[in-house]
Amino acid sequence: MKLAYWMYAGPAHIGTLRVASSFKNVHAIMHAPLGDDYFNVMRSMLERERDFTPVTASIVDRHVLARGSQEKVVENITQKDQQQKPDLIVLTPTCTSSILQEDLQNFVNRASLESNSDVILADVNHYRVNELQAADRTLEQIIRFSVEKARKNNVLNTEKTIKPSANILGIFTLGFHNQHDCRELKRLLNDLGISINEIVPEGGSIKNLKNLTKAWFNLVPYREVGLMAANYLQNEYSMPYVGITPMGIVDTANCIREISTIIKNQNPDIEFNTEKYIDQQTRFVSQAAWFSRSIDCQNLTGKKAVVFGDATHAASMTRILAREMGINVSCAGTYCKHDADWFREQVQGFCDQVLITDDHTQVADMISRIEPSAIFGTQMERHIGKRLDIPCGVISAPVHIQNFPLGYRPFLGYEGTNQIADLVYNSFTLGMEDHLLEIFGGHDTKEAITKSLSTESGCSWSPDGLAELKKIPGFVRGKVKRNTEKFARERNITEITVEIMYAAKEVIGA
Amino acid sequence: MTNNLSTDNLTFECETGNYHTFCPISCVAWLYQKIEDSFFLVIGTKTCGYFLQNALGVMIFAEPRYAMAELEEGDISAQLNDYKELKRLCLEIKQDRNPSVIVWIGTCTTEIIKMDLEGMAPRLETEIGIPIVVARANGLDYAFTQGEDTVLAAMVHRCPTETLTENTKKHPSLVLFGSLPNTVANQLNMELKRHNIEVSGWLPSHRYLDLPHLGENVYVCGINPFLSRTATTLMRRKKCKLICAPFPIGPDGTRAWIEKISSVFGIIPQGLEEREQAIWESLEDYLQLVRGKSVFFMGDNLLEISLARFLISCGMIVYEIGIPYMDKRFQAAELALLETTCKKMNVPLPRIVEKPDNYHQIQRIRELQPDLAITGMAHANPLEARGINTKWSVEFTFAQIHGFTNARDILELITRPLRRNQALGTLGWSQLIKTDN
Numbered sequence: 004m005k006l007a008y009w010m011y012a013g014p015a016h017i018g019t020l021r022v023a024s025s026f027k028n029v030h031a032i033m034h035a036p037l038g039d040d041y042f043n044v045m046r047s048m049l050e051r052e053r054d055f056t057p058v059t060a061s062i063v064d065r066h067v068l069a070r071g072s073q074e075k076v077v078e079n080i081t082q083k084d085q086q087q088k089p090d091l092i093v094l095t096p097t098c099t100s101s102i103l104q105e106d107l108q109n110f111v112n113r114a115s116l117e118s119n120s121d122v123i124l125a126d127v128n129h130y131r132v133n134e135l136q137a138a139d140r141t142l143e144q145i146i147r148f149s150v151e152k153a154r155k156n157n158v159l160n161t162e163k164t165i166k167p168s169a170n171i172l173g174i175f176t177l178g179f180h181n182q183h184d185c186r187e188l189k190r191l192l193n194d195l196g197i198s199i200n201e202i203v204p205e206g207g208s209i210k211n212l213k214n215l216t217k218a219w220f221n222l223v224p225y226r227e228v229g230l231m232a233a234n235y236l237q238n239e240y241s242m243p244y245v246g247i248t249p250m251g252i253v254d255t256a257n258c259i260r261e262i263s264t265i266i267k268n269q270n271p272d273i274e275f276n277t278e279k280y281i282d283q284q285t286r287f288v289s290q291a292a293w294f295s296r297s298i299d300c301q302n303l304t305g306k307k308a309v310v311f312g313d314a315t316h317a318a319s320m321t322r323i324l325a326r327e328m329g330i331n332v333s334c335a336g337t338y339c340k341h342d343a344d345w346f347r348e349q350v351q352g353f354c355d356q357v358l359i360t361d362d363h364t365q366v367a368d369m370i371s372r373i374e375p376s377a378i379f380g381t382q383m384e385r386h387i388g389k390r391l392d393i394p395c396g397v398i399s400a401p402v403h404i405q406n407f408p409l410g411y412r413p414f415l416g417y418e419g420t421n422q423i424a425d426l427v428y429n430s431f432t433l434g435m436e437d438h439l440l441e442i443f444g445g446h447d448t449k450e451a452i453t454k455s456l457s458t459e460s461g462c463s464w465s466p467d468g469l470a471e472l473k474k475i476p477g478f479v480r481g482k483v484k485r486n487t488e489k490f491a492r493e494r495n496i497t498e499i500t501v502e503i504m505y506a507a508k509e510v511i512g513a
Numbered sequence: 514m515t516n517n518l519s520t521d522n523l524t525f526e527c528e529t530g531n532y533h534t535f536c537p538i539s540c541v542a543w544l545y546q547k548i549e550d551s552f553f554l555v556i557g558t559k560t561c562g563y564f565l566q567n568a569l570g571v572m573i574f575a576e577p578r579y580a581m582a583e584l585e586e587g588d589i590s591a592q593l594n595d596y597k598e599l600k601r602l603c604l605e606i607k608q609d610r611n612p613s614v615i616v617w618i619g620t621c622t623t624e625i626i627k628m629d630l631e632g633m634a635p636r637l638e639t640e641i642g643i644p645i646v647v648a649r650a651n652g653l654d655y656a657f658t659q660g661e662d663t664v665l666a667a668m669v670h671r672c673p674t675e676t677l678t679e680n681t682k683k684h685p686s687l688v689l690f691g692s693l694p695n696t697v698a699n700q701l702n703m704e705l706k707r708h709n710i711e712v713s714g715w716l717p718s719h720r721y722l723d724l725p726h727l728g729e730n731v732y733v734c735g736i737n738p739f740l741s742r743t744a745t746t747l748m749r750r751k752k753c754k755l756i757c758a759p760f761p762i763g764p765d766g767t768r769a770w771i772e773k774i775s776s777v778f779g780i781i782p783q784g785l786e787e788r789e790q791a792i793w794e795s796l797e798d799y800l801q802l803v804r805g806k807s808v809f810f811m812g813d814n815l816l817e818i819s820l821a822r823f824l825i826s827c828g829m830i831v832y833e834i835g836i837p838y839m840d841k842r843f844q845a846a847e848l849a850l851l852e853t854t855c856k857k858m859n860v861p862l863p864r865i866v867e868k869p870d871n872y873h874q875i876q877r878i879r880e881l882q883p884d885l886a887i888t889g890m891a892h893a894n895p896l897e898a899r900g901i902n903t904k905w906s907v908e909f910t911f912a913q914i915h916g917f918t919n920a921r922d923i924l925e926l927i928t929r930p931l932r933r934n935q936a937l938g939t940l941g942w943s944q945l946i947k948t949d950n
Contacts, residue, residue: 004556004588004598006605007581009566014559036621036652038536041564043891053898053946056891059872062530064653068625079531086872098558099621099653102589129558130586474696505700505918509795 009363009383011338011401016097017042018137019125020058022145022228023093025175025204029145030057030089030120032079034072034100034107037062046176049404059083063099071103076110077117084118090209091145092122098129121209123148135227135313136341138175142204143231146212150239153213161216161240167266167273168200170218172244173229175205179316179400180414187413188224191249194280195262203232216240220265224248224415226315226342243268249415250319251423252291252327256281284417291420294428295328303431304329309370311358311380312399314339316414318349320379320398323423325353330427333373334358336366363387377430382406396430462491468499486511523852523862525839530868533891534813534837535568535907536561537650537660538618541579542569543911544664547692550720552612553579554602556630557620578610584622591626596633603641612643614671614721616664619649644721646671656837658739658814658910661692665716665743668724669751672716675728683709684778688725688753690716690743691736693915700916701736701761708775708782716743727751734774736761736915739815741843757843759850762816763823764792764920769850792917796827799924802931804828806884809877812836812869813889813906818844820887820909821863822851823923830860832881835869885930900943902930 016033020042023031033039043056061072061079080092094111107124115122126144127137153159169192174185182205189199200218201211221236221244223229233244243265249258263277285292294300308330310321314337321335335350336358337343343359350357358369367387370378378388378395382403388395397406398414413419464472475483483504490507491499538561541553555561562581569577582602587593603615619630634645648667650660675686689701689712702712714725716733727733733747734756747753758773759766768789775782793800808824810817812835821831841848855862866874871892878886878901886896886903893903908926913919934943 004593004602005581005583005585006602007562007583008577010559010562013563016560017563036536037530037656038534038538038564038652039560040533040891041536041567043533044889045567047891047894051894053895055875055895059531063621064530068653098560099625102622102625130589133559471696471699501699502703505703509792509918509921 011361011363011381011383013134013401014098015127015129015132015134015137016095016125018132018134018139018228019093019095019127019141021134021176021178022138022141022204023095023125024057025206026091026145027206027208028057028089029091029093029209030059030083030087031093031095031125032076032083033058033060033095033097034076034105035060035063035095035097036099037064039097039099049402049407050176051407052176057087057089063103068103072105072110076107077114080110080114080122081117084114084120089120091149092118092120093141093145094122094124096125096127096129101129121148121152133341135339138228139231142173142175142228143235145209146203146215146232147235149209149212150215150236158213159216160214163219163269164198164200164217166198167196167270168198168218169262170201170203170215170221171199172203172221172223172232173225173227174202175228177400177402178225178228179313179398179402179406180412181205183411183413184224184415184419186411187416187418188222188249190418191255191259191416192222194284195259195275195277197262197266216242218242219269220244220262222262224315225313226318226345227313227339248315248319250316250419251323252285252289252417252420254319254322255416255420256285289417289420291327291424294424299428300328303427305331306377306431307331307333307373307375309334309336309373309375309378309380309384310354310398311336311338311366311378311384313337314342314346314349316399318346320423321350321353324379324427328424328427331355333375334369336360336369377427379427379430394430396426398426462488462497462499465498465500467501468504471501471504523848523865525841525865525867527867528870528873530870532812532835532837532869532871532874533889535657535889536564536652537655537657537663538565538620539568539657540650540660540664541565541616541618544616544661544692544717545578547694547719548614548717548721550613550722551578551616552606552610552614553616553618554582554606555579555618555620556582556584556599556623556628557618558584558622561620561622578612580606589622589626595628596637599633600637600640603637603643603645607641607643614644614646616646616648616667618660618664619647619651621651621653624649624651624653644671656813656815658737658816659742659838661737662740662742665690665692665740666746668717669727669743669746671721672724672727672751674751675726675731682711682713684711684780686713686726686731687711687774687778688714688716688727688731688733689736690733690747691740692717693736694913695719697913697915697919700918704761704767704771704916705774708771708780708785710774710778710780727753729753732756732777734758734770735843736770737816738819738844738847739838741840744843757846759822759847760819761915762819763826763923764789764796764917765826765854766819766823766847766850767915767917767920769846773846788917792920796921796924799921799928800827802928803924805830806931807832807881809874809881809883809886810834810836811871811874811886811888811892811906812866814910816906816909816914817887818847818851818865820923822847822854823920824927825851825854825858825860827924828858831863832883833874833877834863834865835874836865836867839865839867885927898945902934904930 023029040060046056061076111122111124174181221233223233223246236242245261247258249255263275317337321332324330325332332354334356335354337346338361363383378384379398381399385395487507545553630647634647638645646667648664650663729752731753733753759769761767761770807830809832817834817836821834887906896903914923
């Protein structure tokens with residue numbers, strides 16, 4: 004047992020549901036007790052999703068505990084099949100169902116005989132993998148299932164497209180700025196003359212997975228999700244993949260170079276002026292290269308920063324800060340413990356120390372020890388920063404509704420470099436302001452002369468009234484106080500008691 | 514008087530139980546704040562933790578007095594000793610927070626692996642010197658607010674027994690049960706005081722150490738419709754006398770509640786009718802917005818019957834009352850009041866659907882096109898995108914809705930989508946989906 008208040012990565016089934024519900028016309032059925040369908044709330048609230056989340060629960064209750072699920076799961080699957088006619092139904096085990104040790108695979112086999120849709124059981128162990136690992140595995144599982152089915156039916160399309168083309172693997176629901184990143188990647192590939200074959204799983208259709216093998220290569224923008232699928236396609240269908248995250252100027256260029264190598268390997272005749280494109284974009288389209296040379300950025304030189312997040316974003320961010328902006332990254336860390344070796348290798352030479360942990364108190368202790376000028380982390384680090392009065396830019400999941408902006412905010416590609424530069428610059432106290440604060444010791448040295456609006460009310464507060472007033476949250480207390488005093492004045496009441504307060508609320512809504 | 518009416522005319526249905534609601538462990542969110550010297554330890558898995566962390570949002574960052582005892586593979590396969598593990602964690606909690614009580618919340622997992630929390634608690638309690646209360650608030654048996662019911666039912670056993678020396682009062686002791694913010698509890702106390710009824714205690718009180726005295730001569734009355742287990746425990750274990758009244762939600766409910774309590778103590782309330790009338794008059798601006806509008810309750814927090822009854826009083830038409838669980842005995846007075854209210858307002862009786870099926874409900878909402886659907890957050894945005902006004906049901910559990918004083922707050926919530934849409938009404942984009950599926 005472990006005493007825990009907060010966690011960075013969610014339980015395994017969340018990863019499975021994120022992947023399944025990102026596909027079009029795929030329905031997930033959780034084998035779970037009442038209340039475990041909290042995923043639907045997150046998707047509907049955080050992503051402001053307009054459609055009903057295609058996830059239902061086959062409820063595990065007392066009866067199931069006593070007698071087993073029996074027909075229940077099969078019935079729920081076949082019913083969903085009739086109601087919504089999905090292409091694929093993914094039966095998703097949860098922590099509860101994995102202890103029950105029912106033979107879910109058997110249910111799946113029976114249900115797939117009776118339903119028109121395909122049915123699979125998500126193969127994830129709740130006690131061994133987290134949300135991200137489960138998502139990676141489920142994506143691979145669905146792709147493998149669909150591709151193999153297509154091959155069996157002789158409809159698998161292995162003939163490559165005439166023009167170079169790519170699949171993007173790993174864009175999915177509730178991902179950190181994934182929608183914006185996807186748009187940016189499409190633009191980048193389009194600029195390079197590469198067409199998009201399939202984007203999986205977000206908005207993808209199961210029926211189209213048979214076309215995956217038409218692409219010349221796969222692009223896996225995030226380390227956490229998509230690599231397993233890319234490896235499967237590489238091993239079985241010799242499809243190469245690019246695993247360099249195009250985040251920051253240097254890595255975007257590296258990613259493009261890798262893409263061009265892969266394409267030239269497949270067809271040496273293709274005209275591909277990579278270096279000219281990179282140079283053009285770096286110097287004139289992206290503002291980040293110029294920004295790092297401008298005098299603004301000089302003030303950031305040597306300032307201390309701490310980076311923490313998932314492996315992809317934390318590693319990329321560390322390199323951007325150190326290599327592209329001259330900022331001193333005192334500590335870089337990730338909660339992806341399963342990928343610790345890769346992370347260490349990526350940030351080697353770009354930071355003073357590495358922290359691998361999923362315990363937020365360790366991160367908080369480290370930050371308060373280092374006292375950086377800015378933090379780049381998750382929502383948790385933002386709150387740690389608030390407590391310590393250190394600014395924080397959010398660069399990675401776990402996310403919050405604020406991390407689903409309506410405006411265009413990619414982290415990848417050349418537009419991404421601009422966004423990151425803004426984020427970094429705005430997180431540090433602005434240069435000139437910083438100097439002035441140092442010289443004069445504060446923003447406003449004159450003591451403000453304030454006038455309380457309710458001083459001349461002529462009524463006093465009884466101790467119980469005052470105590471009650473103190474219970475009212477700070478941000479409305481002033482309003483309640485003023486309204487109550489007004490109410491009292493109008494009725495010539497001199498002492499405000501609790502009763503008067505309640506009466507005021509009833510009459511004027513104070 | 515309302516008790517004599519039968520409930521035969523109300524129709525009760527039961528569907529599949531495939532509906533969305535919060536897990537009952539969410540009760541720690543408000544109970545740890547209510548009981549100031551408590552610590553809530555939820556013994557469960559990452560799934561429970563993830564739910565709490567996301568459902569409680571910002572509160573998690575305020576160093577809450579609750580935590581997860583996260584079960585790992587070794588706990589499930591009994592390689593680790595439950596008792597030793599829990600002792601280690603509870604000692605850690607004692608050292609860091611020193612609470613007056615630790616509440617263990619049992620979850621689905623502890624049920625399935627049959628962890629004997631009730632057996633371990635007394636032993637550990639004597640060993641570490643802090644009371645340990647066990648509540649099995651799991652999703653196998655309960656929905657959302659019923660979590661509070663299990664915790665309060667467990668706390669009944671910890672209430673001291675009433676001493677007979679207190680019998681000098683005008684009427685027998687009255688203890689109210691149900692967790693309310695202190696402000697609202699005060700308001701209800703004062704409401705009863707106007708009629709010379711003294712509330713001698715609340716379950717829960719704002720400190721564990723101040724739990725009310727209970728016994729044979731104590732009358733108890735519930736303030737929330739989901740407290741049926743607590744009521745049963747009070748009657749059976751502490752021999753308390755239960756006053757079965759409608760719940761003090763809305764001015765009509767509050768009046769009926771006070772009337773019922775008064776009648777039990779042989780008191781004739783003075784000026785109650787005028788007070789109710791005055792409240793209704795003060796609500797007139799909101800009433801104009803809701804009159805004649807229709808409502809559909811999808812059902813997830815057990816407040817549905819009381820809210821529906823109040824909204825019918827306000828002049829609304831209720832198509833369906835979905836509810837997770839319907840205790841017809843505990844809610845008898847409330848159901849009777851619902852029926853008389855319908856007759857009084859001359860509207861058809863709504864259908865009451867226990868353990869609803871959300872999929873079917875959405876089909877019915879599509880057919881009926883209600884003016885307002887009261888629903889969980891999982892369905893709110895999708896329904897809005899299809900042009901159906903929604904109000905998140907969860908807000909009713911966290912807002913102050915009890916007593917005369919707070920009737921306005923209920924209508925404030927109910928009318929919010931209606932007012933918002935008045936503001937946006939003429940813009941012409943209420944349907945915001947591409948193809949309906």
